[in-house]
Amino acid sequence: MNSLKYIVFVIIFSGLVTSVMAQQVKKAKAGTFILKSGTVHTITKGSFSGDVIIREGLIVEVGQELPIPEEAIVVECSGKHIYPGFIDGGTKLGLNEIDAVSVTNDYRENGSFNPHMKALSAINPNAVAIPVTRVNGVTTVFSKPEGSMFPGTGALIDLFGYSPDYMSTGSEGLIMRFPSSGKRGRWDRRSDEDIRKDFDKALKAVNEAIESAMQYSRMDSLAESQGELWVRNNAPLDALLPVVRGEAPLFIEVNKKEDIVGALQWSKKYQITPVLMGVAEGWRVVDSLVKYNVPVITGPVIALPGRNHDRYDVAYKNAGIMAHAGVKVALRTDDGANTRNLPFHAGFAVAYGMSMEDALKSVTINSAEIFGVADKYGSIEKGKVANIFVTNGDPFETKTKIERLFIRGWDIPLESRQTLLYDEFLERNPR
């Protein structure tokens, strides 16, 4: 009798717990998994029908008819497709919660010389948009500060974890916004001459910043070689050191045709290794991009043309034109809450001329290479981080469903607040 009471109690109590917890996403599960008999899209080594074994966060085997490890959970994938997690090359995810509520946004610091502002310090692992994003197969994003000149240092993070340090892939990127010679908006009533003056002034400020960093670098090196007492005490210049020493690329946000060329020449002048971001008018200066052999992170693809006289579809075509010319292209949404749409941006790029192969690379291995983590990310290969999703079809197609998701080898439930609201309200009770 007592035990029956106990059982009843347990049932009621567990029911209570479930309903109280209903607003939280279920826990991820660890373990050894074998994804069995799916079409494995490795990205770097072709596609084939086979298996993938995940253990301790890593991809430990990729092949055909692999023996099933004793402890492994079998995930039947016949008829399904297995892809490496998609990487978004530029977002605000984790740094913003609600656009119009300024106190929930941490991507724009005051001032314009902020290379030392670190996105990783402000990433909120519990941002509601993170589960919303990853259930669409986007497992990794570059979250970046925004603003003028040097807005800060972005962080490449995996979309699972309870601390920024855990989520970090170890890759960060210093961002610069190249001065724009375009209009700021429809309300921008500056004369052409004023725009030029402002541009020159902004460029001068950037040059001074870089030259200061170079000087600082020389002092730092000299002090070290002479064994002199020297304490690095300038946080912004410290942050610029790897860039001016050629040890890390500079991620330069630039969009207008003339400015893209300007940014390339500027980088050469200061012997800085650039990665261009945005590059909305890359299609207009694709020869320069090829000549300078510069990688680009472009997007959003689903976007308006930058000039009213442009064809309606230039933004759709831009990524494909650059990739076709041989530029290494990665995609970004440049979004926050709707970073989940990255696969659709890639799909539009394909519809408007990018090859399927280039498009897949642009959201996987190309991004991994640009962020210097291609040894760990961007493809399904033995030894890489187990960021993987399984679909019932083409990953860019709108109606395709993501059926399984692994990040760092964790089996992630396909839940977000948006799916929970669906579950609760589809058939409301009481009506």
Place this chain on the structure above:
Amino acid sequence: MFIFFTGKVPLLSQDVVIKNGTVLTVTKGTWPETDIWIEAGKIKALGQGLKVPENIKVIDATGKYVMPGIIDAHSHIALDVVNEMASPVTAEVSVGDALNPFDISIYRALAGGVTASHAMHGSANAIGGQCETIKHRYGTHNPDELRMVGAPRTIKFALGENPIRVHGEGKKIVPNTRMGVEQVFRESFNEARVYMRQWDDYRQKKTAVPPSYNLRLETLADILKGEIIIHCHSYRADEILMLMNVLRDFGVNKVCFQHVNEGFKIAPELAEFGATASVFADWWAYKFEVYYSTAYNAAILTRNGVVTSINSDSGDYIRHLYHQAGKSQRYGDLTDDEALALITINPAIQLGIEKRVGSIEVGKDADIAIFSGHPLSIYTIPQMTLVDGIVRFDKDSDEDDMRIDVDLQEEYSQYVEQQNNDHESEGCLYGVTEWLLQTDYAQFMRFKFMKNHQH
């Protein structure tokens, strides 16, 4: 100096047959290898291997998909101005007085298969201005030719943060809360009732002097008489229920809730009232009142019997509503016809124009979009768009520059970058953000903000 450009757009109606396409009628199923015969801007016949006059213009749609022209129930394109924000009630104004046929957005919408849109007043006021249902007859220089003559009158209402920010916070008047928003409606409708009564009394010779004519009250009276469809900017479940209560009290039943991000929470109430819903496919989190959103909204509303559409509220999104509709299949498994209805017959119902457009049926206007593949596929490309049987967009003869009114000074604008990422600035609050920044209020708020944060 202006250069007028009309491209290859023929300006006269022409009889035409669209041959051998897969025809997605939306209301009557999908017809393979079917011809559509268009005469004088209307669909004359529909069928396989139609016998048509010899000299008729032929559009070969073999291997292509033909669907009704897409309709956007919420847009601000083709307008010179969107918000008259001088008062919380501006029923007397009409965006129809500010139509701009030169707006390149009209052409871009055509290039996304969109043939008609609801050019709306903004959401700055609880009772905003009257809207205009337009057809995308791009190429005309005459604003009047954009109007869809005969379409029912519509008016913009707005709940929540926008009227509160503009009037309550901005001007220190009512409404500064959702309580205040309710009373703006009740007060306005009461005033209109009194006004109607005064006219009735005068007409029945109970009074000798007529009341003074008041266009604002005339418009409100027309709403009470059921002659105007309300399209109400709204987000939260509570405020939507509030407006339905108000409308019930005043005997008004023609209402379409716009955006209605929390519509999914009260789908049974919306269905019972007979209210319709025009939603975003997946926009959320751009302000607090859309934080508890779900991309499954359209599916939940549809499954609960609410006539639902997907709108753009954007010069960008209007170009790929077919893709936005497709998202209802990822988020909620709508069928092809249900998903297509979200951007065709359902918005037509919401605008009261469903007898003329929104499906491919004999007798309806020949507003038609031709796609390379199924329009719900990410890989489809709009090929050709006809409005009243006239080809207004043809991918194969799309020039580099399709503007009618050419600005030779135009430069690349960072504004587009902002626009691509900042939804509200280009939609309902068009013009308002600028205004808020220009006012003393903005400076006051900045000062207050700094002060608060020093402690």
